[in-house]
Amino acid sequence: MEEKKSKVLISKKSFVTLIVFLVVLAIFAVTFSTLYAVNMQRLNTTNVNLEKVYQRTFYDLVDSVNNTENKLSKLVASTNSSYANTLLQDINDNVTNAEVQLSYLPISMNGISETTKFINQLGGYTRTLSNKTKDGTKLTTEEKSKLKELYNSIYGIKINLSKISKNINEGYVISANIDAGKEDYNNFTKDFKKIKNQYQDYPTMIYDGPFSDSTLNKEIKGLNFEVVSKEQAQSNLEELYPSCEIEYKATSNGKFETYDFEVDCEGVLLYAQLTKKGGKLLTLSAIRDGDDEVLSKEDAIVKAKEFLEKQDIQNMQCVWSDKIQADAYLNFAPEIDGVIVYPDLIKVKVDLKTGKIIGYEASTYYTNHTERNIQTATISKSSAESKIESEYQIKNTRLCLSPIEYEGEKLTYEIECTKKGDTYYFFVNAQTGEMENILKVIKTADGSKLM
Amino acid sequence: MAKKRVVKIVSIILIAFIFVFASANYISYRIVENSKISSVQTQADTKAIQQRLQNLGYYKGNIDGIYGPQTTAAVKKFQADYGLAQTGVVNSTTADYLGVNLGGNSSNDLYLIAKCIYAEARGEPYAGKVAVGAVILNRVKSPDFPNTIYGVVYQPWAFTAVYDGQINLEPNSECYQAAQDALNGWDPTYGCVFYYNPATATSQWIFSRKVVTQIGKHVFAI
Numbered sequence: 001m002e003e004k005k006s007k008v009l010i011s012k013k014s015f016v017t018l019i020v021f022l023v024v025l026a027i028f029a030v031t032f033s034t035l036y037a038v039n040m041q042r043l044n045t046t047n048v049n050l051e052k053v054y055q056r057t058f059y060d061l062v063d064s065v066n067n068t069e070n071k072l073s074k075l076v077a078s079t080n081s082s083y084a085n086t087l088l089q090d091i092n093d094n095v096t097n098a099e100v101q102l103s104y105l106p107i108s109m110n111g112i113s114e115t116t117k118f119i120n121q122l123g124g125y126t127r128t129l130s131n132k133t134k135d136g137t138k139l140t141t142e143e144k145s146k147l148k149e150l151y152n153s154i155y156g157i158k159i160n161l162s163k164i165s166k167n168i169n170e171g172y173v174i175s176a177n178i179d180a181g182k183e184d185y186n187n188f189t190k191d192f193k194k195i196k197n198q199y200q201d202y203p204t205m206i207y208d209g210p211f212s213d214s215t216l217n218k219e220i221k222g223l224n225f226e227v228v229s230k231e232q233a234q235s236n237l238e239e240l241y242p243s244c245e246i247e248y249k250a251t252s253n254g255k256f257e258t259y260d261f262e263v264d265c266e267g268v269l270l271y272a273q274l275t276k277k278g279g280k281l282l283t284l285s286a287i288r289d290g291d292d293e294v295l296s297k298e299d300a301i302v303k304a305k306e307f308l309e310k311q312d313i314q315n316m317q318c319v320w321s322d323k324i325q326a327d328a329y330l331n332f333a334p335e336i337d338g339v340i341v342y343p344d345l346i347k348v349k350v351d352l353k354t355g356k357i358i359g360y361e362a363s364t365y366y367t368n369h370t371e372r373n374i375q376t377a378t379i380s381k382s383s384a385e386s387k388i389e390s391e392y393q394i395k396n397t398r399l400c401l402s403p404i405e406y407e408g409e410k411l412t413y414e415i416e417c418t419k420k421g422d423t424y425y426f427f428v429n430a431q432t433g434e435m436e437n438i439l440k441v442i443k444t445a446d447g448s449k450l451m
Numbered sequence: 452m453a454k455k456r457v458v459k460i461v462s463i464i465l466i467a468f469i470f471v472f473a474s475a476n477y478i479s480y481r482i483v484e485n486s487k488i489s490s491v492q493t494q495a496d497t498k499a500i501q502q503r504l505q506n507l508g509y510y511k512g513n514i515d516g517i518y519g520p521q522t523t524a525a526v527k528k529f530q531a532d533y534g535l536a537q538t539g540v541v542n543s544t545t546a547d548y549l550g551v552n553l554g555g556n557s558s559n560d561l562y563l564i565a566k567c568i569y570a571e572a573r574g575e576p577y578a579g580k581v582a583v584g585a586v587i588l589n590r591v592k593s594p595d596f597p598n599t600i601y602g603v604v605y606q607p608w609a610f611t612a613v614y615d616g617q618i619n620l621e622p623n624s625e626c627y628q629a630a631q632d633a634l635n636g637w638d639p640t641y642g643c644v645f646y647y648n649p650a651t652a653t654s655q656w657i658f659s660r661k662v663v664t665q666i667g668k669h670v671f672a673i
Contacts (some may be wrong), residue, residue, distance in 0.1 A: 097598070107607060
């Protein structure tokens, strides 16, 4: 009996404990579920808003593509060159918008890179044609037939997008399963990939403008040397960095073919890449030793020139310099018969604490460097300067060979001017007197930039 | 004895509960914190302000982009010297006096590239960091990708660091310098637009790209 009684007593106590436990559990459950509900509510609001942004972007894209298709069909039909020019500009605006809208949608590059490329090139091509037709030049027969080809592709994209629109109207949610953490997470993204599959053969566009297939594969002019061995390249590097340890790291096979080494100079690690052809130093990347500045920018220029001369690169002038913390960034270009040759640019970075060369970039130099016949200026310095509006104060004028984007090298007068504390560089063609380019110096916390 | 055991069990359960509850809350807090979009412009602006104040001799602290008490004090001192209201806040008037361009585009680009390098390649050698910055800029130039630095970095599924929120970590000085080199035209990859770690890459498709070079653990491809 007693045993039984005590059992009941324990049960009673544990019953109380159980109740307490259950109450605590209930409190937790309520807290959790409330938190969960609040969070779900928030998540839902966020998702709804996200979906709105995606749908708006998608329908804007549909508009841009439809406008492009419509105007391209008019362009193919038009015979008036000034109307054609207006249409080309409109197409370019719409295509630019389409590119931005496309990049906002949550589709991986794997699914849309071909379409993005087509859209970008269509933009570059129409901009080039628009520049060309500005002065009344008519489109050629080849250009017209290329435009017809492009029309067919954009029409294909339009049809696909309208299919997707229909699906969205019937309940597709663009952001559905977006947190799945993989690329093809719903029907929207899958349908977008189909655009690529159905129109795989976007036409090739070769033109002198942005994103052209021709500018992507620029020929290298300045490396007409015999291929050297890895050991030869290493010994060339040793001459530049005597008493440093050099270790071979890799061979690069890209646009440039190089032997890549790591140079250890008293703890400072430099990554040096030397061309297989000729064993020339192409790039050098390293970080500076600290933030102390011992040397001036002028000292750095002297050091950089010595470094260039060691590699038999002569007549280089420092044409632009900037100091960012304790790094001096120096740009050098050759001066030939009083003309600065900008296409043959070499960039050098000098550590202002140690005076060591910790950065070198000669890919532009080796891409463009060649024997040139520089023409003489037919326009005088003073008549070039007369092209500048009077509110700009002229500081300096010099002759230079400028790389004009998509047009090639042109002999120009570079006229440095200031206005209200801002510095501008005007480039006036030394043969035609036309203004070719204007650069403005933008000062930022991270040094000055030319834009 | 049995009662004690019950109390023990209940306490253990309670402690376990509290622990689970706290850690669940902490984890969700971390997830939310990590995935927050940081105010890029403000931090880049703050850096510009700190740099300018330092050049003028008002600020002795680090250029860290954090608008803390040191920065506020320096701004106040500057405002006092120039007869401006001592608010410690840089409004457009103070910015004009400082000669700082708030929201300057170049700084934002530098900051974003530095963040991306830090998140994606902080354990890599310096050249590998420059290379990651160069890949971003090569993508901007390539027709296959968006045409702005922000467009490229935030392109869906382009960088894992954007996904897991590591992009919001504050970059160190080395990553800033690497970003600066990349913006100044350094490109140890000669135009590559892809990189991956062969030991951890999961996408089969990436292996079909033509490899140009390897720097550190990353393979760079076109």
